[in-house]
Amino acid sequence: MSTVPEISFPRHAVVIGAGAVGLMSAIHALDQGLEVSLLDFNPVGSEEAASYGNAGWLSSHSVIPPVEPGMWKKVPGYLMDPIGPLSIRWRYLPRLTPWLLRNLASARRERIRATARALRTLVVDARTLHLDIARRAGVAHLIDTSGVLHVYRSRQQFDGDAFGWSVRRELGIQWTELEGEALRRREPDLDPAFGFAVQVEEAGHCKNPGAYLQALQAYVLARGAHRIDARATGFRIEEGRLKAVLTETGEIACDAAVICAGARSKALAAQAGDRVQLESERGYHALIRGHEQAARAHTPMMLSEFKVIATQMETGLRIAGQVEFASFEAAPDWRRGEIMRDIALKLFPGLPRELPAEDVRYWLGRRPSTPDGMPCLGYASASSDIVHAYGHGHIGLGCSARSGRIVAQLLAGQTPEIDLAPFSPQRF
Secondary structure (H helix, E strand, C coil): CCCCCCCCCCCEEEEECCCHHHHHHHHHHHHCCCEEEEEECCCCCCCCCHHHHCCCEECCCCCCCCCCCCHHHHHHHHHHCCCCCEEECHHHHHHHHHHHHHHHHCCCHHHHHHHHHHHHHHHCCHHHHHHHHHHHCCCHHHEECCCEEEEECCHHHHHCCHHHHHHHHHCCCCCEEEECHHHHHHCCCCCCCCCEEEEECCCEEECCHHHHHHHHHHHHHHCCCEEEECCEEEEEEECCEEEEEEECCEEEECCEEEECCHHHHHHHHHHCCCCCCCEEEEEEEEEECCCCCCCCCCCCEEECCCCEEEEEECCEEEEEEEEEECCCCCCCCCHHHHHHHHHHHHHCCCCCCCCCHHHEEEEEEEEEECCCCCCEEEECCCCCCEEEEECEHHHHHHHHHHHHHHHHHHHCCCCCCCCCHHHCHHHC
């Protein structure tokens, strides 16, 4: 890895990617006194961005990677079930195999504990960090700080997740148990078959991620940043110093850059001298509109049984989650969106059994995921003028506020506020 450069100001940074991490990086880079250009070819808050359609969680307890001890035993079953909680399209399997093998190898208890300790430093205080930024951008109403639920059918089912919760307890994360009538009072529209939950008070959620990102970009531009609508293709580096970001329409002269292009970051990382293992982990959601009186998630809730999260958004009831591995360009399998709809029907008996088609909207997003469940944060090998900031997987929105602060610290040549060794882009 390149050494930290001697920084001279003014410094012009091109932030590649106007998603949650990119916008937070731009905000904090402006705070550091840098000139900032946002580079993206999708409109901000676009449905093409992974953050647009996620569950909106700002969960400082999301420290357990999406892999569990013994998961390798379940993979054959997943492969045989194209619409199960994890799906892999057969023709994509040869390309995915190196990533998948490393992913399964990380599913050891001590490895998961180490990952959780590292991720906690990145996600802690997520809701308060976002609320501060949202206030600055004039959209504090989009950030809810009242906690989230993890819902189970019974205490026995919760006990099946004992390892993950024990790791959280070791990190100082606390929760309150709700059972029976207490849960009914909290979530009256939820199927009574779900009789146990834990509430994590330190978490929060965003009520409309797409609108939030649009507000953040407006704030960035109002502070003097520029937006360039183009696709980045690489870098011009001379004697270890960045001279320009290359795009399909020409060069952008600059002396710093941030790679935060989500699932498209892998090729840019290679151009910056680092071969990273990054896959497009596709997720779907179903948004049910117009039935708030019959079915409302009063608290955002994770349903462990189905591997989904139900969140009441400004735009409707969103059911999001599960995993599909396929090429970035592969056509959506909208059966997976219909699974989200059918799970909603199981969770909320008040919904009509035959939902009108016009009341349900489906979406596909692509999470940028590393095999060990941790993002890439740090300087590039080819030049310390380039910073990696991608690979946040399922927790990108929650991680984005602190990730943006860290990016700005690196751009300014400062010591980052947390240890970045676990997140090294060179660890692959």
